[in-house]
Amino acid sequence: MNKVVIDGHHLTIQDVVNVARNGYYVELSDDAKLRVEKARALVDKFVQDERVEYGITTGFGKFAEVVISKEDAKRLQRNLIVSHACAVGDEFDTEIVRAIMLLRANALSKGHSGVRLSTLQTLIDMLNKGVHPVIYEKGSLGASGDLAPLSHMVLVMIGEGEAYYQGERLSGEEALKRAGLEKVELVEKEGLALINGTQVMTAIGALAVYDAINLAKASDIIASMTVEALRGITDAYYHRVHEVRPQIGQLKCSRNLLRILEGSSLTTRQGELRVQDAYTLRCIPQIHGASKDAIEYVKRVIEIEINSATDNPLIFEDEMRVISGGNFHGQPVALAMDFLGIAVSELANVSERRIERLVNYQLNDLPAFLTKKGGLNSGFMIAQYSAASLVSENKVLAHPASVDxxxxxxxxxxHVSMGTTAARKARSIIYNVSRVLGIEYLAAAQAIDFRGDFKLGRGTEVAYKLIRKEIEHLDEDRVMYIDINKASRLVDSGTLVKEVEDKIGEIE
Known part of the structure; x- marks a missing residue:
């Protein structure tokens, strides 16, 4: 059985993907169990001693000064969940819900939150048995954490709300029953521990950064095909050009391009056909490379966040202290997600300009709009329109949420972060970018077909054969969205990158 063991310290982005998308089983480590039990024992002691501690024996937010009696403490936790379940909008996809549940369980397993081990285990059991709460996308300010959407997750744990189980939408209580699970009666601190944190924005972010890394690699492959289609000059990718400006992503991209294009008969050298190319070809390492560096920064932020305790207050059992702080504030993730959206937008921005160079007969020596019988056929005319529309939409979506x-x-x-808004926007941008790259992939393959006798590069040959296995050359106009969806699926599924990497090794 494929599984991921969580302990609050060693979860990776790949682990998140494996649980969220590939259905990996989740287990709690023995060390984590011990930490959780120790933290809970301290909470129980403070309750017994009737100490005034935020979120344990007090109200929440502005009600922090209201002391709650021992008799009302359990009711307080339930009231917290039902009153905070105020999220609206579309439902999160199942993969996001699974990632949210995993990240919340991992944060609780650090032993700084004060939940009972049985409560944490219920959350893990729900994940393993496929009880997926209905969680709505909108309603989080990103501080105090993702209160509203996380409350919808916890509603199901207490037998309220709604969940999907085995493809059927059910009441939370019925979903638990069918899965053979008991609902939880929350006790002191547990409601707050389950909803006060950055796990929604971080779950979206973890999957988004994984997808962005794939798109950055795919961009290098697809751009290389366009370079061949347009008889591009490879001298601009020469290593010494980039070593005198040693930006890490730029260096990586230039190496990628030369490896992908190695052996191509279609590329040219400086002065053979022209002295230099337009920026969208000549500056691929500089443009793609900057996005690679930005994505790498976001990856580091997310790797820290998925193994962090982000609720409030935090339990430090070894010091017998409960401290109210602000780790729920999503500012690190908010800024990173805005940065990710901007960085990935640029991959589509430059891709659309390369599409224009492929379809515009005034900029190349190819048939207008990549069709032989122009006028009767429109070819790739409106495919470029779609790419332009997506790029323009990304410009709106890339406006930073974190400045608000x-x-x-x-x-x-x-002061709140708007981090979940930033993460949701980045996810939308990533979808759009995958479609723009799919259109370029189609157009580059079509243009290459017009080059006659040729030898493609080691990497581009793989990419070309892959798309031609799925989609035939466009001789006469046909329904284009089907081709676009197929090509885009090869991009966003990771299939394109995997096939090329199997041939030439890892793309940086």
């Missing part, structure tokens, strides 16, 4: 803040909880929470 709106006070909440009677101004107690007077």
């Amino acid at each position: 803040s709106i006070p909440s909880s009677a101004n107690q929470e007077d």
